[in-house]
Amino acid sequence: MALTPMMQQYLQVKEKCKDSILFFRLGDFYEMFFEDAEVASRELELVLTGRDCGLENRAPMCGIPYHAANSYIGRLVGKGYKIAICEQLEDPSVAKGIVKRDIIKIITPGTYTDSSFLDEKKNNYIMSLYIDNSKNTGICFADISTGDFYCANTKYNENIIMDEISKYLPTEIIILDESDEELLKAVNERYNILISKRNKDFFIEGSLHNLKEQFTDFNEELFHSCTINAANGMLNYIFETQKHSLCNINTIQYYSVEEFLNIDINTRRNLELTESQRDKTKKGSLLGIMDKTCTSMGARELRRWIEQPLINKKKIELRLDAIDELVHNITLHSDLKDALSEIYDIERIIGKVASKSVNAKELTALKNSLGRVPKVKEIIEQCSSIMIKSIFQDIDELSDIYKLLDEAIIDNPALSVKDGSIIKELYSDEVDDLRAAKAHGKEWIASLEQQEKEVTGIKSLKVSYNKVFGYYIEITNANKHLIPEGRYIRKQTLSNAERYITQELKEVEDKILGAEEKLITIEYELFVEVRDEVEKHIDRMKKTAKFIAELDCLMSLATLAVESNYCKPNITNDGAISIKDGKHPVIEKVIPSGTFVANNTFINNKEDMLLIITGPNMAGKSTYMRQVALITLMAQMGSFVPASSASISICDRIFTRIGASDDLNSGKSTFMVEMWEVSNILQNATNRSLVLLDEVGRGTSTYDGLSIAWAVIEYICDNKDIRCKTMFATHYHELTKLEGKIKGVKNYSVAVKEMGKDIIFLRKIIRGGADQSYGVEVAKLAGLPESVIARAKEILKSLEQDISKNEDLSIKETAVDASAKNNMLQISFSDIEKDSIIEEIKKIDILNLTPMEGFNKLYDLIKKVKSL
Structure with a gap:
C-alpha cells in the first residue's frame, strides 16, 4: 500500500527533526502522528485518534488548535522535549495540489523565549561544550532571550565543568556525540538537563567565518581553538533551531574560571546561594533575602553577582563605594528606586525584536521604558562614586528610538500585529485616509437603520454584520408584510426572521470591508518597518539595559543595607577575616526579630588558621560557619554585610563539607561521598581559600573517623601549598588537644548553660573546647521517650567509668601529642x-x-x- 501524498509530505519533514515532536499544520490545527502523537497524547492528556494514511493500519494521531499552541508547547518544553513547528508556506485557497509546508522553528528548553513560561528573574542558559583530543575544553553559555554570550577555556576536569554547570544552570547542553560517558552520567544524575549531541563537524565547520560575522569585534587571537569551536557550535545550534541568526547576540564575553571567587557545586548547595536545599525555591536562599530589585534585568544581574563574586579588590570597592553613596543619600536612593520601578524588561523585549516575534504592546512597553532613561540619568547626575559616575557618562538615553515608537505606535495597541489598531494617527496619511473611509461608512450604516425604520414603520428592524454574510437588514417574520414592495433583496432566511440587502448597502459594504482589509495590511507593513528600524539599534539598547541592571543591583543592595543595618566591609589582601557581631543573613530574617545571637570571628593564615569548633548538635556550629562563608561571599560580590564591622581578606575559593548525603545510584555511601568531598577540598584548596569542614569522619567507626579527622587537620596545617583559613566543627573532643601541638590550631566551642537536668543553647562562640557533647540531652530535646533517655544515661555512665579505668587506652587510641605522630595507635x-x-x-x-x-x-x- 502507498502512503497518501499528505503523509508522504509529513514523513519528509519529520526526517529533518527526528529528535523533536513535529507540530504539523493542517488548517486551524497542529497535528501529530505516529510516535509523536503517542508521546504528546500522554504528556498533554490529549485524546489519541487515528487517520487513514495509506497503510494497512491507521496512523495514531492527536492535535491542538494552532491559536492555543503556546500553552501546549510550554508544557512539553518544560518536560524536556523539543518541538518542531511546521507551517503552511502558501495560502491553501490558491495552492495547487498539496500545500507547501516546512519547519520554520525548532523550540528547545535552551532556546525557548516565551516570556509567559520563562522565569523573568532568571536567565535561560544553553551550554555548548567542546573537548578536543588533548583534553582542552571550550565552554560557552548563551541566553538567546537576552543576548548574553559567555565563553571560557580550561583543561578537562569533570569537577570544573560540573561547577560551571552549577553556576549557570543551563536547561540544555550541546555536546560532542563522542563525549565522555562518565561526564554525561554525572550531569544526568544531578540535573534535569536536555543533552543535544552533535558531531565534530557541527562544531568546527565555518567557525571563524561565523564568529566574525556574528561578532564584529571578534579577535581570534584571544580565544583558544576549543573555545572557538564551542562558540561556533552554539551559533550553529541557534541557527538550526531559530532558522536565522539573532542580532541581539552581538557581543562575545570571554571569562576565566579563575577571575571570580570559585564556589564548587557542593558549596553552592550547602550555602543555599540561589535556592534552598529543602524545596529548591528562591525562598530561604541568600538570593531570596538580597533581591530588592525593581526590574527583571536587575534581578538576573544580581543573581550573577551572587553566583560569581569578584576577587579583584578594585572592582569590589567600586561597588561598595556606589552602595555607600546610595545608603547615605536617602533622597537619591528613593528617587532612583521609583524611576527604575517603571522600567520593563528591555533585554528580553529586544530579544523578541531580534527574533521578529515582538508585538505592538511589547514595543509600547519598550517605549515607556526608554522614556524613563532620561529621568534615571538626571537622578544619578549628582552622584560622586566612580561606578555611578561612569554609568552616567556612558548610558545612552535612546531618545531617537523613543521618538520613533512614540510617533508610530498607539498607546494601547491590539495584541496581534495582524488585527490592525497599531499605528498612531498622523504617522501615515494612507492609514488616516483608510480609517476615515472606514469610519464614514460605518456612520452611514448607523444612519441607514434609523432611515429604514422610518420608511417601513418597523421599530424592531436592525442593520447588523457577520463575517459570513457581511452587512444585512433583519426583519422578523411578524413584520414582513410591512416591507414596501421591491425595496429589499432577500439574502438569508431564518426560523423567525428574514435578512435582506440593498444595492446601496452592498456598495458601502465593499468600501468598508475593502478599507478595513487594506488598513490591516498597511498597518502591519508599517509595524514591520518600525520593528526593523528598532532592530538596527539593538546594540545601543542592550548596553543601556546593562547599565540599568547594574544600577538596579546597587539600589537593591543599598536597600538591603539600610533595612537590615548592614555595615560596609573593609576589603584587604592580608589573609585575615575579622568580623564583629556577625549574623547569618538568611536565618536572621526567618526567626523573630532581635533573637539571632551575633558572633565574632577572627581567622587568618598564621596563628589563627584552623579553628576547631566543638559543642553539641543543634547548638549552632554549622550556622556559625556558614555565616562566615556568606559574609565573605557577600563582601566579595560588593555588598554590605550583616555585622557591626568586618574586614575581609579576598579569598580565591570557598569550600564546604557540611551535612550528610549519599549517592547510592553511583554506589557511593554517605561516608564515601564525605571522603570524596574532603578529597576534592584537599586537592584544590590554596592558602587564599576558606574551608568549612563539619563532622569529618563521622560516617565510620569512632577511631577510624577520629584518625581521618586528625590526618586532615595535619595535612591542612603542615602542607605549605594549603595552610588556608579553615573552620573545623567536630564531636571528637580529643582533637582539642591539638591546640599548641600543631601551629595555627585554635579551639572554640558553642556555649551551653545547664539548668538542672536540662540544657540551654546560648548560640555564642567562645574560646576553648567543649568538655562534653550533650548528645543525650539533644535526644531529649528531640522528643525521644523518657525510658530511652533514662537508659541511654545509664549506658553512658557505665561507658565513662570503663574509659576512666583504662585512660591509657583512651589516650593511645585517640589523642597523642605531635611528637608521637608515627605511633598514633599502640x-x-x-x-x-x-x-x-x-x-x-x-x-x-x-x-x-x-x-x-x-x-x-x-x-x-x-x-x-x-x-x-
Whole structure:
C-alpha cells in the first residue's frame, strides 16, 4: 500500500527533526502522528485518534488548535522535549495540489523565549561544550532571550565543568556525540538537563567565518581553538533551531574560571546561594533575602553577582563605594528606586525584536521604558562614586528610538500585529485616509437603520454584520408584510426572521470591508518597518539595559543595607577575616526579630588558621560557619554585610563539607561521598581559600573517623601549598588537644548553660573546647521517650567509668601529642603479624598518594589491625 501524498509530505519533514515532536499544520490545527502523537497524547492528556494514511493500519494521531499552541508547547518544553513547528508556506485557497509546508522553528528548553513560561528573574542558559583530543575544553553559555554570550577555556576536569554547570544552570547542553560517558552520567544524575549531541563537524565547520560575522569585534587571537569551536557550535545550534541568526547576540564575553571567587557545586548547595536545599525555591536562599530589585534585568544581574563574586579588590570597592553613596543619600536612593520601578524588561523585549516575534504592546512597553532613561540619568547626575559616575557618562538615553515608537505606535495597541489598531494617527496619511473611509461608512450604516425604520414603520428592524454574510437588514417574520414592495433583496432566511440587502448597502459594504482589509495590511507593513528600524539599534539598547541592571543591583543592595543595618566591609589582601557581631543573613530574617545571637570571628593564615569548633548538635556550629562563608561571599560580590564591622581578606575559593548525603545510584555511601568531598577540598584548596569542614569522619567507626579527622587537620596545617583559613566543627573532643601541638590550631566551642537536668543553647562562640557533647540531652530535646533517655544515661555512665579505668587506652587510641605522630595507635601483636604490617607500611609511597588514597590506605591498615 502507498502512503497518501499528505503523509508522504509529513514523513519528509519529520526526517529533518527526528529528535523533536513535529507540530504539523493542517488548517486551524497542529497535528501529530505516529510516535509523536503517542508521546504528546500522554504528556498533554490529549485524546489519541487515528487517520487513514495509506497503510494497512491507521496512523495514531492527536492535535491542538494552532491559536492555543503556546500553552501546549510550554508544557512539553518544560518536560524536556523539543518541538518542531511546521507551517503552511502558501495560502491553501490558491495552492495547487498539496500545500507547501516546512519547519520554520525548532523550540528547545535552551532556546525557548516565551516570556509567559520563562522565569523573568532568571536567565535561560544553553551550554555548548567542546573537548578536543588533548583534553582542552571550550565552554560557552548563551541566553538567546537576552543576548548574553559567555565563553571560557580550561583543561578537562569533570569537577570544573560540573561547577560551571552549577553556576549557570543551563536547561540544555550541546555536546560532542563522542563525549565522555562518565561526564554525561554525572550531569544526568544531578540535573534535569536536555543533552543535544552533535558531531565534530557541527562544531568546527565555518567557525571563524561565523564568529566574525556574528561578532564584529571578534579577535581570534584571544580565544583558544576549543573555545572557538564551542562558540561556533552554539551559533550553529541557534541557527538550526531559530532558522536565522539573532542580532541581539552581538557581543562575545570571554571569562576565566579563575577571575571570580570559585564556589564548587557542593558549596553552592550547602550555602543555599540561589535556592534552598529543602524545596529548591528562591525562598530561604541568600538570593531570596538580597533581591530588592525593581526590574527583571536587575534581578538576573544580581543573581550573577551572587553566583560569581569578584576577587579583584578594585572592582569590589567600586561597588561598595556606589552602595555607600546610595545608603547615605536617602533622597537619591528613593528617587532612583521609583524611576527604575517603571522600567520593563528591555533585554528580553529586544530579544523578541531580534527574533521578529515582538508585538505592538511589547514595543509600547519598550517605549515607556526608554522614556524613563532620561529621568534615571538626571537622578544619578549628582552622584560622586566612580561606578555611578561612569554609568552616567556612558548610558545612552535612546531618545531617537523613543521618538520613533512614540510617533508610530498607539498607546494601547491590539495584541496581534495582524488585527490592525497599531499605528498612531498622523504617522501615515494612507492609514488616516483608510480609517476615515472606514469610519464614514460605518456612520452611514448607523444612519441607514434609523432611515429604514422610518420608511417601513418597523421599530424592531436592525442593520447588523457577520463575517459570513457581511452587512444585512433583519426583519422578523411578524413584520414582513410591512416591507414596501421591491425595496429589499432577500439574502438569508431564518426560523423567525428574514435578512435582506440593498444595492446601496452592498456598495458601502465593499468600501468598508475593502478599507478595513487594506488598513490591516498597511498597518502591519508599517509595524514591520518600525520593528526593523528598532532592530538596527539593538546594540545601543542592550548596553543601556546593562547599565540599568547594574544600577538596579546597587539600589537593591543599598536597600538591603539600610533595612537590615548592614555595615560596609573593609576589603584587604592580608589573609585575615575579622568580623564583629556577625549574623547569618538568611536565618536572621526567618526567626523573630532581635533573637539571632551575633558572633565574632577572627581567622587568618598564621596563628589563627584552623579553628576547631566543638559543642553539641543543634547548638549552632554549622550556622556559625556558614555565616562566615556568606559574609565573605557577600563582601566579595560588593555588598554590605550583616555585622557591626568586618574586614575581609579576598579569598580565591570557598569550600564546604557540611551535612550528610549519599549517592547510592553511583554506589557511593554517605561516608564515601564525605571522603570524596574532603578529597576534592584537599586537592584544590590554596592558602587564599576558606574551608568549612563539619563532622569529618563521622560516617565510620569512632577511631577510624577520629584518625581521618586528625590526618586532615595535619595535612591542612603542615602542607605549605594549603595552610588556608579553615573552620573545623567536630564531636571528637580529643582533637582539642591539638591546640599548641600543631601551629595555627585554635579551639572554640558553642556555649551551653545547664539548668538542672536540662540544657540551654546560648548560640555564642567562645574560646576553648567543649568538655562534653550533650548528645543525650539533644535526644531529649528531640522528643525521644523518657525510658530511652533514662537508659541511654545509664549506658553512658557505665561507658565513662570503663574509659576512666583504662585512660591509657583512651589516650593511645585517640589523642597523642605531635611528637608521637608515627605511633598514633599502640597495639601489640605477634612478631609475624607485626612484620607483615610493617612491610606493607614500608611499601607505601606517601609522596605519590592523593589525600583520598591516603585515607583509604589508613582505613585498610586500621581494619587489618583490628581484626587481629
